[in-house]
Amino acid sequence: MTPWVKSRNGQLLLGLITGIIFGFLLQKGQVTKYGVIMGTFLFTDLTVVKVMFSAVVVGAIGIHYLKGKGWVEPEIKxxxxxxxxxxxxxxxxxxxxxxxxxxxxxxxxxxxxxxxxxxxxxxxxxxxxxxxxxxxxxxxxxxxxxxxxTATLPQVMNKSAWPIIGGLTLFVLALFVFIELVGL
Amino acid sequence: MLELFLQVQWSPYLVGALIGVLSCFAFLSVGKLLGVSTSFARTAGMIERVFVPDRVKGNPYFQEEKPEINWQWMLVVGMLIGSFLSAWISGDFSIKAVPGLWETQFGPSIWFRWSMAFVGGVILMFGARLAGG
Incomplete structure (x- = not known):
C-alpha cells in the first residue's frame, strides 16, 4: 500500500533510474524507430504489438498478484x-x-x-x-x-480477476502464435 | 551477458515482459504508472511560466497538474538517457533528420518531415490529454 520510498529526493532518484531502464528497453525493442511503429499500421511489422501485449499480460499478472498480497493499490482511471x-x-x-x-x-x-x-x-x-x-x-x-x-470487469462480472487475466493471457498467446505463423 | 547489451535488438517478447516487470516495480516502489504525456504538459507549463507567469498561475489545468518536477518527470528524463545508452552501446545511435521509410514515401525534405511531425505532435498531444492518457 504505502510506497517504499516516501522522501521527495528518493522518489526523484527512483524515477530517474526507472526511466533509464524503461528507455533502454524501448530502444532495445526497437519501438523507438519510425519504421517499426509505422509497420504496425501497414501490417508489415508487428514488433509494437508483441512488446505491448507482452507488457500488458506480465503487468496484469504481476499487479494483481501484488494487489492480492495487499502490497499495491492500483488507482483506477x-x-x-x-x-x-x-x-x-x-x-x-x-x-x-x-x-x-x-x-x-x-x-x-x-x-x-x-x-x-x-x-x-x-x-x-x-x-x-x-x-x-x-x-x-x-x-x-x-x-x-x-x-x-470506475467499475472494473471483475466487479461487473462479479468474479475474481484471475479468470479474466487467464482469458486475456490465452487470447494474447493465441495472437502471438498466429503472428508468428503468419511470419510478421 | 555483455554480448546481450551489444545487440541492437532484443526479442520483443522479452522486452515487453521486462516492461511489465518494471511497471510492477514502479507500482511497488512509488505507486505510480509508467506514463509520459502528463510530463509534457508539466514541461509546457514550466516553459510558459517563464514568459507569462500569471497566466500559468491562473490556469485551471496547471492547478491540477502543477508545472513542477516529480517522479514521473524524472522518469521521462531517465528515458532519454536509457534510450541513448542502449543505442550508443549497440552502435545503433545515428543522427537522422528524416526516417528512411518517410524518405522513400515522401522524399528527403527535412522541412516537410519536421513540419508534418510538428503538426502531428500538436494534434497527438492535444488528443492524449483530452483522452486522459
Whole structure:
C-alpha cells in the first residue's frame, strides 16, 4: 500500500533510474524507430504489438498478484466515453502524422532521430499548452460526456480477476502464435 | 551477458515482459504508472511560466497538474538517457533528420518531415490529454 520510498529526493532518484531502464528497453525493442511503429499500421511489422501485449499480460499478472498480497493499490482511471473516444480519434490522427507516440518519440530523440525532437517534441509541448489553455472550456463540455464510473470487469462480472487475466493471457498467446505463423 | 547489451535488438517478447516487470516495480516502489504525456504538459507549463507567469498561475489545468518536477518527470528524463545508452552501446545511435521509410514515401525534405511531425505532435498531444492518457 504505502510506497517504499516516501522522501521527495528518493522518489526523484527512483524515477530517474526507472526511466533509464524503461528507455533502454524501448530502444532495445526497437519501438523507438519510425519504421517499426509505422509497420504496425501497414501490417508489415508487428514488433509494437508483441512488446505491448507482452507488457500488458506480465503487468496484469504481476499487479494483481501484488494487489492480492495487499502490497499495491492500483488507482483506477475515471473513464468518460466522450473524452476517451474524441481524444482517442484526435490522438490517432496526430499519431499517423508524427509516427511516434509520446514515450517512443521521446525515446527516439535519445537514439538520434531529429524529426522526433524538432518536429515531435516541440509539437507535443505546443499541443499540451493548447490543451491547458482550452481546459476551462473543455471541462464544461466534452470532458463531462459519458461518465461511466470506475467499475472494473471483475466487479461487473462479479468474479475474481484471475479468470479474466487467464482469458486475456490465452487470447494474447493465441495472437502471438498466429503472428508468428503468419511470419510478421 | 555483455554480448546481450551489444545487440541492437532484443526479442520483443522479452522486452515487453521486462516492461511489465518494471511497471510492477514502479507500482511497488512509488505507486505510480509508467506514463509520459502528463510530463509534457508539466514541461509546457514550466516553459510558459517563464514568459507569462500569471497566466500559468491562473490556469485551471496547471492547478491540477502543477508545472513542477516529480517522479514521473524524472522518469521521462531517465528515458532519454536509457534510450541513448542502449543505442550508443549497440552502435545503433545515428543522427537522422528524416526516417528512411518517410524518405522513400515522401522524399528527403527535412522541412516537410519536421513540419508534418510538428503538426502531428500538436494534434497527438492535444488528443492524449483530452483522452486522459
Amino acid at each position: 475515471k473513464p468518460a466515453l466522450g473524452r476517451n473516444i474524441v481524444g482517442g480519434i484526435i490522438f490517432g490522427i496526430g499519431f499517423a502524422l508524427l509516427g511516434y507516440c509520446p514515450g517512443t518519440g521521446w525515446g527516439a530523440v535519445g537514439q538520434g532521430s531529429l524529426d522526433a525532437l524538432f518536429g515531435g517534441v516541440l509539437g507535443m509541448l505546443v499541443g499540451a499548452a493548447l490543451f491547458a489553455e482550452s481546459y476551462g472550456f473543455l471541462k464544461r463540455n466534452v470532458l463531462n460526456w459519458g461518465k461511466i464510473g
